[in-house]
Amino acid sequence: MLNGGDGDGMLTTAATEEPLGTPPAPGGTPMIVFAAVTKVYDPNVVALREASFVIEKGEFVFLVGPSGSGKSTIMRLLLKELDPTDGRILVGGRELARLKGSKVPMLRRNIGCVFQDFKLLTDRTAYENVAYALKVQGESKRDIRSKVPEILALVGLGAKMNNHPHELSGGEQQRVSIARAFVNHPPLLICDEPTGNLDPDTSVGIMQLLYRINRTGTTVVMATHDREMVDKMRKRVIALEDGTVMRDERRGGYG
Amino acid sequence: MRARLFVSEAFRSLAANLSTSVAAVMTVLIGMFLLGLFIALGSWVISWTDHVKKDLVVNVYFCTELTCGEEVGPKQIDAVRADLASNPDVKEFSFVSKDKALDEMKRRFPELTGQLARNPLPSAYEVIPVDADRVQEVAASLEPAPVGVEKVTYGEKKAERVLQVATIIGAIFLVGSVILLIASTILIANTIRLSIFSRRREIEVMKLVGATNWFVRAPFMLEGIVCGLAGSIVAVVLLLMAKELALPGIMGRIESPDDIQAWSFPVVALILVCVNLLVGAVGSGITMRRFLRI
Numbered sequence: 001m002l003n004g005g006d007g008d009g010m011l012t013t014a015a016t017e018e019p020l021g022t023p024p025a026p027g028g029t030p031m032i033v034f035a036a037v038t039k040v041y042d043p044n045v046v047a048l049r050e051a052s053f054v055i056e057k058g059e060f061v062f063l064v065g066p067s068g069s070g071k072s073t074i075m076r077l078l079l080k081e082l083d084p085t086d087g088r089i090l091v092g093g094r095e096l097a098r099l100k101g102s103k104v105p106m107l108r109r110n111i112g113c114v115f116q117d118f119k120l121l122t123d124r125t126a127y128e129n130v131a132y133a134l135k136v137q138g139e140s141k142r143d144i145r146s147k148v149p150e151i152l153a154l155v156g157l158g159a160k161m162n163n164h165p166h167e168l169s170g171g172e173q174q175r176v177s178i179a180r181a182f183v184n185h186p187p188l189l190i191c192d193e194p195t196g197n198l199d200p201d202t203s204v205g206i207m208q209l210l211y212r213i214n215r216t217g218t219t220v221v222m223a224t225h226d227r228e229m230v231d232k233m234r235k236r237v238i239a240l241e242d243g244t245v246m247r248d249e250r251r252g253g254y255g
Numbered sequence: 256m257r258a259r260l261f262v263s264e265a266f267r268s269l270a271a272n273l274s275t276s277v278a279a280v281m282t283v284l285i286g287m288f289l290l291g292l293f294i295a296l297g298s299w300v301i302s303w304t305d306h307v308k309k310d311l312v313v314n315v316y317f318c319t320e321l322t323c324g325e326e327v328g329p330k331q332i333d334a335v336r337a338d339l340a341s342n343p344d345v346k347e348f349s350f351v352s353k354d355k356a357l358d359e360m361k362r363r364f365p366e367l368t369g370q371l372a373r374n375p376l377p378s379a380y381e382v383i384p385v386d387a388d389r390v391q392e393v394a395a396s397l398e399p400a401p402v403g404v405e406k407v408t409y410g411e412k413k414a415e416r417v418l419q420v421a422t423i424i425g426a427i428f429l430v431g432s433v434i435l436l437i438a439s440t441i442l443i444a445n446t447i448r449l450s451i452f453s454r455r456r457e458i459e460v461m462k463l464v465g466a467t468n469w470f471v472r473a474p475f476m477l478e479g480i481v482c483g484l485a486g487s488i489v490a491v492v493l494l495l496m497a498k499e500l501a502l503p504g505i506m507g508r509i510e511s512p513d514d515i516q517a518w519s520f521p522v523v524a525l526i527l528v529c530v531n532l533l534v535g536a537v538g539s540g541i542t543m544r545r546f547l548r549i
Contacts, residue, residue: 079463102467105462105465105466105467105468105470106465107465108462108463108464108465109464109465110465113463119456119459119460119463120460121457121460121461122457123271123272123457124271132461132464133464133465135260136461136464136465136466136467136470137465138257180464
């Protein structure tokens with residue numbers, strides 16, 4: 001189900017073109033706008049320094065850089081877990097600063113997130129973990145019963161729906177995480193080092209999944225350390241160092 | 256429909272975190288059981304002291320050869336009788352003749368009375384006041400002592416002491432109950448706090464996935480309520496068992512006239528249960544807000 005069809009474009013070498021790249025839609029509302037965003041933690045720790053970039057709908061963007069360069073800060077700002085010290089952030093055309101506290105859950109339901117440590121609810125099965133994301137939206141039991149098996153099958157875990165996280169391998173847990181993040185078909189998917197805890201072979205599988213999700217039109221922003229993968233995929237790369245955007249390349253490499 | 260979801264989530268959590276849930280229930284149970292016991296005992300003791308107060312009598316001792324030089328005469332006895340009969344503070348009074356007094360003495364202290372040649376004991380009126388608190392007034396009404404009356408006693412020390420004890424017991428009961436209530440509340444709140452704290456990762460995930468604060472909070476609050484309810488219901492059942500089984504055993508040894516009673520059982524039970532519902536719900540809500548800023 002996962003390996004069929006559209007050619008593993010991401011495994012091309014640097015020499016060949018990415019045949020199925022998704023060019024941004026000009027003129028549409030950008031998915032993410034960061035305008036001179038600065039974030040300073042007390043006391044005087046500058047996590048982000050006047051970061052500016054625009055990410056259009058449907059793009060696949062890597063955020064790269066050493067630890068402490070600001071990648072995770074950007075993720076947390078997008079989820080409104082943090083507020084910027086200065087600058088403006090727009091997600092889906094909406095200014096985050098104007099978003100009331102009560103509307104933050106709404107924002108988060110429209111952003112799927114995947115983390116390095118999977119962040120699954122350990123006392124629930126894979127099915128229940130994904131179902132929780134739907135329950136939170138107020139979906140009916142009937143809808144949940146049809147959507148959850150479908151998405152789990154899509155990520156290759158149809159047979160393991162009733163397993164608990166501790167009964168699944170790292171790669172499988174991450175797939176559950178991705179299924180949960182994507183079950184609502186959010187317009188934006190953010191991933192904070194999703195392959196950080198996985199071995200290289202499993203990582204490839206995860207990347208394929210994320211790639212396929214991107215193909216459906218979902219904007220994917222991924223923070224990563226994985227040099228090899230970034231170089232292979234030849235997607236847009238925003239490189240950070242010490243909180244500053246050093247590089248923003250269309251078909252970038254890790255650098 | 257939302258409510259049903261919250262309830263099912265709450266029970267799911269309770270089952271999944273069974274040991275924490277049981278700990279919470281046990282905490283409530285112990286606290287409430289002790290409180291119930293305390294209330295029962297305390298109110299029983301207060302009732303008992305009330306009863307004892309009723310036993311306070313005024314004794315009017317008449318003259319004998321030994322005490323006043325000559326025995327009291329019937330006219331004088333009658334005068335005192337009329338006095339007492341017209342006193343509004345007197346509920347009833349009875350005459351204890353010299354013979355009756357001697358018989359009573361013989362019964363209680365046979366060794367002392369065996370050798371007596373004559374009856375040295377005086378006759379007396381035993382006067383029961385209408386209100387135990389007015390014992391002193393009744394005694395005072397016979398001052399100065401009429402002719403033929405040797406002395407008027409009313410177990411002065413006993414009265415004072417009983418009143419003192421009653422006040423002290425009342426105060427102890429009140430303070431004790433308040434302390435127990437506070438202690439129980441703190442214990443319950445702490446147990447809830449621990450349980451929520453140990454699940455903070457879970458709560459973090461819920462918020463990331465886009466659950467509103469109430470969506471996260473409600474099941475926890477329901478859990479708190481369920482634990483509180485379960486604990487207090489079991490405590491009430493145990494108290495009931497204690498009342499039916501243990502009490503007759505203990506009380507059999509103590510003379511307990513019918514007018515002594517603790518507060519009615521259903522009232523106590525209701526108080527316990529309500530206190531718990533409140534603490535369970537409010538405690539969880541406050542804890543979540545403070546610890547997790549949700």
